[in-house]
Amino acid sequence: MDFGRRVLVLRHRRISVRLERRSVVVCAVLALAAAGMAVLALMTGSYQLSPGQVVSALTGGETGLVHDIVVEWRLPRVAAALVFGAALGVSGAVFQSMLRNPLADPGIIGFSQGSYTGALIVILVVNGTYMQLVGGALLGGMATAVAVYVLAHRGGVQGFRLIVVGIGLSAMLDSLNTWLILQADLEVAMAAAAWGAGSLNGVSWDQVVLGGACITVLLLLAGMLSRPMRQLELGDDAAASQGVRASPVRLGLIVVGVALTATVTAASGPIAFISLLAPQIARRLTRTAGITLAPAAFVGALLCLAADYIAQHIAPTPLPVGIITIMLGGGYLGWLLFTEARK
């Protein structure tokens, strides 16, 4: 069928992939922008480097101080911003598509707060490793997702009811998190509080590699679910008539979406609003009717990296990246509500 959009079809034996040309171009441009932003972030700091030095350090041409600064100090943070940003973008895209609402952000409906609660409990009770944190964050996020869904269910789940239930639960979880931090020893509490604003300050190579591996698997799963996800947007009945079984797909989407948020939260704390912004910006850039995953991932990565760059350099002391994203997201949300209201 031709909907007037140029489509590229790649075929290899039994596998074929349909790509919309505009989406491919947008993704390529975003990837270039992200690469440029990454070089800029690797250059800037108390020890300034030239773009040439950065590129040669990345390709193994430098040794000594320049190599250490680029590869050991600055690269983990840049890589984390890119990978985590992509994960948050896709997570937001999954929830916005599934709940058919542009405001269905894991941070607004409580999933991020639930992940944070799970991770906090792991820190305070067993002082756990990164993978234990991921487990705690995953359990907390899933439990919150189940609670929101059950509480919002009343002869079907209505989008706005789900969001208000989520706002209520996230207020309770916020309070619980505040109280948990108050209970901890001062040193742990201070680390937990800084982390709670969403910060890439303490990210290490271990977390980037482990988190990156988890996120890669999850992104592949999300990619496999993206076609049935788009069909579910038409409604359960229409999707069923096209051979999509709604319940297993939806369960898979919830697990993937929460797991993506939880993996990021366990490493950097809840970075607000990227999952809200990225899918919407991607949709406007690609001019697609619905939510698409790949452009959302690229926008998320670019946003997170840019926000972290601003957070590090806007004030005399580096700020948590979450503070910058919350302001970007809030401004966007206000604009969205304002324009929607005027329609």
Place this chain on the structure above:
Amino acid sequence: MTTLSLRHDGPGTATVPGPRRRVTGLVLALVALLAVLVLSVMIGSTTIAPSVVWDALFHPSADIDQFAIRDYRLPRTIVGLVVGAALGVAGALIQALTRNPLADPGILGLHAGASFAVTVAVGLLGVRDIAGYMWFAFAGALIVTLMVLALGATRQGQSPTVMVLAGVCVGAVLRGAGSALELTNPDAFDAMRSWNAGSIVGRPLDLVWPILPFLAVALILAVAVAGPLNAMAMGDDLAVAQGVRLARTRVLAIIALTLLVGGATAIAGPIGFAGLMVPHVARWIVGPHQRWIFAYSVVLAPILLLASDILGRIIMHPSEIPVGIVTAFVGAPVLIALVRRKKASGL
């Protein structure tokens, strides 16, 4: 519509109690408030007998328990009483003004606006006196009120859920901006930290006196607009037909709301959810009668706040849970229950 039905079969008319029952209920509520006030002075890290409380008030001596009462428990209780009453009336006012049953000064971001303004005043401009920074709290609450009302307005009138989302969004942004300020000026904001958690502990009565006249003015304004708000509950057109001046009523109600929320936040910091459920309880008791709802809210909200505070003192004894955390745990389930009702948008 061919016939004009004058019968109103809503739950309101069937259960509206007579004036006598309203007065009896109010007296009972006052007795309960008195009991909670006494308990709040008695209960704490050590429980103090009522007789000692009596002596501390009327026969002062240098006794250590009397010292605890006069310097800690009594100010805490009075702050809870004043802040609770202000937040209760503010909740009733904002629910009537927006015709939104989910409205609450905390959920709609008014606390966040007042808090951010106080953070700017104390942290950046070095205003240390409450008589100075209360003006910032009023301004912050006013600006957010106007923003949320504008954002929540659609062509079809006010949309309760859009307004809630607008408030949550404005609140999130202001809290983010507030923490950015705090993280960049750690020294100046050391004093703000306990204030930002929303608590009635360690607030000397000197903080209450400058605010009290403003709260009194706000209460008078609230009572003055109660009648017009009753009429506006039926819709703007009917209210105009009854001679209500819409713009004047809205402006007065917004001024009262600003003074109540700004004043309460200036004293105690942001305490969420206290204004959400009390007006609903009042409405169940007295029916849709705004003046009585205000009267009940003045009495019931301090009961809720002080009871939450007492609960926070004993539940994790010997450590204490700040009252804002307890009210969130009491209030959020109420929000969820309200949105689960069939007619979530009805007031």
